[in-house]
Amino acid sequence: MVETETNVVRNAKTGQKSLLERYDIPVEHLSYEYISECTNAKKLERIVTILRSGEEGYYPDLTKHAENRLSVVKPTSVILRKSEPILKRNMLKSNECKEIDKDINDWMSEMQIREKDLEEGRAAILDSLVTPDIRQFKEESVKKNSTTNSKNGKNKRIRSCDYAAWDKYDVDTELDRIDIQDEQQKAEARRLQQNQKEIVQRKKLEKHAIINKSALTGTELDVMAEQEREKGNEAFRAGDYEEALEHYNSSIKMNSNITTYNNRAMTYIKLQRYEDALNDCNMVLSVEYTNMKALLRRAVSLDHLGKSSQ
Template sequence: MGDEPVPYFLDQGTTKTYRIPIGHLDYKFIEKCTDVKHLEKILRVLRSGEEGCYPELTLFCEKRIEHLDPRSRALRKDKPAATASDFTAEEWETINDELMSWVTEMNEDDKKPQYLRTDALHERQDNLPPIRCSSSCLPANQNKKLQNKLRNKKNVPRDYSEWDKFDVEKECSKIDEGCEENNSKARFFSRPSLPIIEKKIDTTGMTMKEKIFIATREKEKGNEAFAIGDFEEAVTYYTRSISVIPTAAAYNNKAQAEIKLQDWDSALQDCEKVLDMEPDNVKGKLEHKFALLCIILFLANKMVHIHSCC
């Protein structure tokens, strides 16, 4: 450690990088220093070689930093990417086999959307309703009237003298008439009816992977509908998912949506299916008890009503 001479000029001035005093590039200072950040800066200066090449001093600084902070980023060294020569023949063969199986699986997944696009998705796209708030929702004559109204609209008075000619009551009455006209049109105007969603999906010719993909997608659609409060649509999508692959999760979610709709009988049946598939399902047990309790209360209220009528 002491065999490596340090030139006299190291006692003068500061380094170009970080402005570290030259005297800090010394064995004694590095040995006593406990500031890891400062030592990291010293190490970067020594590695750069801007003040000379001192391999032993650089190694001593690295060991000091490792002693104070073994996880220091300054100690990390870039390693080249591994090649076939870095592995044994058996390890490389295993890696190659896994890579080829992954490529095969990805190619199968690429073909799967093509199958879905040509069959099921094409049929649904033809029946999609028009985009909300688009001009296609308005009749042609109403669109023309709106355009003419905008074209013939007078400019707002730009001069103080013009405001004297502005009849406030007349303009207010025009606005009121326009609101009444729009309200009356809104009453008679009916939006195009949404397409009916089939509750069962035909799985003829589908592979198991395709079934899993479609069942999961339909369940996720049900979750989205449930999140926005459309419980009837949620039940429909959960039913579609179950028609492809019946799972406890889909039955569970369907029962929860049916409870929101107060469809106690259906909820009770779905909860029983969940418990048949997974007897230890806590969520299914709770929903089953809740649905059963609601049915009992409903029957009790009905009996009280009949008794009071008699």
């Protein structure tokens, strides 16, 4: 009781209210009879807090009785939780240490396998890219032009005072020569352009031939799909919507997700293919009905299709 009086005096000096006053708990409730009959979990929690504080004295048996009663009324009470110290390695049993080490090693092995899959996926993508040798075409074109010029025997410039040479100069022949040279240059340009198209088409065919979903791991497909989506984003920002659509289609074939569908829907809108854009928006909303981008793009598509009431 001396300690209780000391606490009361201390609280009076500091101006703080006691827990009994703060929780509005009569001192008569700190008894075996009341605690045994009490069914109010909140009051029991406050009584346990008061008894543990020692403001009204230290009563270990009564405190234990209140805790037991609270465990019956509300077993999940926060008051009953006991903090346990963090276990260190030297506090664990040998079999527990071995199990933890095994889990860590398994995790590291899995990460190494995933990293290897990613590297192989990058290598496969790099191997699939066939870049045309532009310099070769330029050199070939230069050689061709030089050969043509040498064959045609380009005339030297006639001096203004060389009247005899001017008398021999045939304007019609020179114009015909220039026309033939222009036609040859245009034909060469068309040939180079056709070769370029064939190389691009061959690259597309090789790319589609390499991508075999059954032969690739999930990680490789994810990486390749993400790279295709990024290429589509770059093409979209550059205003090349046809190329962006091609990359988005490739990404969806490898690994479809709502982000790519959303991007493709916007590409369809730019290409004025509103029906296709509406289908992609509906696909996104079927998975995530609160997706704001899909809702806005769906509204734009419906507006252009004359179905704004939907």
